[in-house]
Amino acid sequence: MKIKGRITEVKGTVVKASDVSGIQMNEMVKVGEAGLIGEVVRVEGDSAYVQVYEFTTGLKPGEPVEGLGSPLSVTLAPGIVGNIYDGLQRPLSTIEGYTISRGYTAEAIDVNKSWHFVPVVKPGIKVQGGEKVGYVEETELIRHYIMIPPNVIGTLTYVAPEGDYKVTDQIAEVQESEKQSVSMLQRWSVRVPRPIKRRLVASEPLITGQRVIDAFFPLAKGGSAAVPGGFGTGKTVLLHQMASWANSRVVVYVGCGERGNEMVELLKTFPKLNDPISGKPIMQKSIMIANTSNMPVAAREASVYVGLTLAEYYRDMGYDSLMLADSTSRWAEALREISGRLEEIPAEEGYPSYLASRIASFYERAGYVETLSGDFGSVSIIGAVSPPGGDFTEPVTTHTLRYVKAFWLLDPNLAYSRHYPAVNWISSYSSYIESLSGWWSLNISDEFETLRRRALDILFKEESLRNIVRLLGPEVLPEDEKLLLEAANMLKEGFLKQSAYHEVDRYTPPLVQYYLLKLIISFYEKAKEKLTGGATVEEIKASPLYLEVIRARFNVKSKEDFEAIMKKVMEF
């Protein structure tokens, strides 16, 4: 029985409906003659306040409001990967014309497409939610496992034989007290985290190929990270780099309240970029959600939760998912706006008092887990933060930093001098360093940790010398300290800086990261020896080897490349 009422007030994106007794919190509704989608955000007696996900121009009091009987949910089925959706999971590629009309409805996936289903179980066994009954090859990179929906339990009375089926066809049946039909398509309410068996401690890095991250401030698979930065500091470029190169199996990129052209850039490059490990185009492992800055504000929250739920779904198949949100600040602003229209008492800077808990429950959905079917999967979350005025003491930044385990603070001074990525190595942080150092020793080199510490040591010493240099100039320093400054310079120019647009420099596998660090540190050690032998820093800088080591990031691709330069360093 659908609840039908009428509009009594329209205040921007918030609409008040009356005669809707029985309607539930977070229930989805259709508003007005135009059938705009909205969500109930407050219930008062037989009235309800609805946040409308589309522009409300022209809505009149008296127009109908219809409850849809369920909360905001996503469609989970083969056919999602490779798509670009809006915040309500409506596919953007199939809309006629070049604009998005109001009241537009569409299925998230092509329900008429046939998929070749291969069963992995036989009828007769006892099953419960999350267990795999079979799979389809969704793309060359994703084997999409069809699972029993999380709340279903019983005996498997039927499994479809191998063959071609549509997503709504029955491919299994489970019987407990009643018969429950299972198809390849499930729905899940986005505000509810998908269930898991248990949480585990993250122990493997999410390799991003971005040197300052992987080497100094790593993210673990199942971890959470924030990227706060003012405009022009490179948040989006860094996020695009993560989405392109991170070694997660699935990438969900949510453009939340940001530029349309940035989504277009992803759409343009992903089909042409190849995943470094499999060699296949990364479009085949990516899902995009675009709720750009000019699209309805209320849908920003929807976009973030839809993205998160999709990431969890693929985690439940035993994969590592990476969800990126650019930018979480726009979501917070949406919360502020709706809260204002609901006349809730504002907290700091006009944000609602529940801002912190919303941010917390978002990042808490990251994790490395044992899934219901006994596999291991993870959801990693990277959230961009856009502090107004570049002021990191603002609420969204301060609350976010309490809940993430890694943050990569983007420094405007680095950005002004075109040092990208502008990750400030003094203020950035990762609490995953300890738990991940074992991985580096085991898989790359047991020397790595030492090199890492040496490098950070040089950078920190440079920082403390900077004040003297700024006031008195580098000439007052003794030669060995001048050399230290040069070593720091080599680290900056040759390791920390990384071009997202250079064929070789844009992605550095961990082994090559080790090579580059080794070259720079070894050169520094050799240079120190030469100093004691009477050489000057100017002379050392003038040698062609100096420039060669700095530019190694553009040239070293293999062990041979590394050894060639290393030989010269040893003979320096």
Added chain:
Amino acid sequence: MVIKTNGKLGYEELVEIELSNGEKRLGRSLQVSEDIAVVEVFEGTQGLSPRDVKVRFLGRPLELPVSNELLGRIFDGLGRPIDNMPEPVGSEELDINGKILNPYKREYPDEFIQTGVSVIDGMLSMVRGQKLPIFSGSGLPHDMLAAQIARQATIAKGEEFAVVFAAIGVPADTAMFFRRELEESGALKRSVLFLNLAEDPAVERIVTPRVALTAAEYLAFEEGYHVLAILTDMTNYGEALREISMMREEVPSRRGYPGYLYTDLATIFERSGRITGRKGSLTQLPILSMPADDITHPIPDLTAYITEGQIVLGKELYHKGIYPPVNVLMSLSRLMKDGVGEGKTRADHKELSDQLYNSYSKAMDVRSLTEIVGEEGIPESSKKYLQFADAFEKKFMKQDPYENRDIDTTLNIAWDILSILPESEWTNISEKSKKVYINVVQKRNI
């Protein structure tokens, strides 16, 4: 004002208010309920009294009639003609809020626009479909620069722009300056002007950029023109928005501006770009004056989060006699990377630009140091940076407001000043680009 509607007025729909003396004003609903509505009156509420007015519901939102006939016309801030010619006959009436551009249907902007201004073409390259604002301050030559760009901007194939100009709360002199510039360059017949001047009502200001962009979008995406939209001064827009927000008793956010300022500005600036399969493009060149030269002020700050870069003008440079006084370190063109290079401008373009930034940034550090320890206190190698900075400002950046330099000239001047520094400092220059440099030098010496 609040009016009784009996639920018959829709959200954001128009009303016509007739005063007892026959004067008519236009209003729009901000909030509607079953019995009343809150209406903003574009011409202001001075002289209005609850008894003597008649209100008529127009049953539609604010619209602009659009057609090819818009070109060459002049309108007020609400889109009503003020050039003593009749209302243009529209092939369509478009809601000034525009429709949402489907991001999937956007074409990525990557076609270089040669503005003829070296510092822009060389280091802050503009592409068709970009939104690139000028951040300025009082007394700085932003109007001059915008006019120079409008006059000189060409795309490689020699096509020209149609210009949509929106004056938002600017003095009449400013509007006249632009009109004259457009007229003298022959561009006026390919332009549409929307004028809300400083003396015009502030409430109207909220609408002006949207009316202008409705015209611009139509000309670009339906008629196929390459449109350059100049909106000035967006700070006046922001202040009008704040005024109205306070009148609506909304909870203020940073510095008293409404919390939705970002989104509101975004719905203006995102109305730009290119569309797959459509000939035209809409490039935006908004101008805003930073209050107290503070780039962290909400209006420039939020604008920069939305636009694809910013051209920041600085007082110090201007006082040194440099035009255009662009603070390159604070400026940025986010779309430059795909609009330059081999086949578009020149193969050495990007590296040259990166190197200029890098070196100029180092030079600024040297300058601050020199202020403390004096020129004698800095090493010889650093002194070269001082020379470089001077040459950069006086030879590369400085040019006449009517001087039009092509990209080759711009890049060659860049090499000239770069050669002041020793090659060991050219950390951004690859061997390949060095060869281009050698060719350039060789060509000159012949």
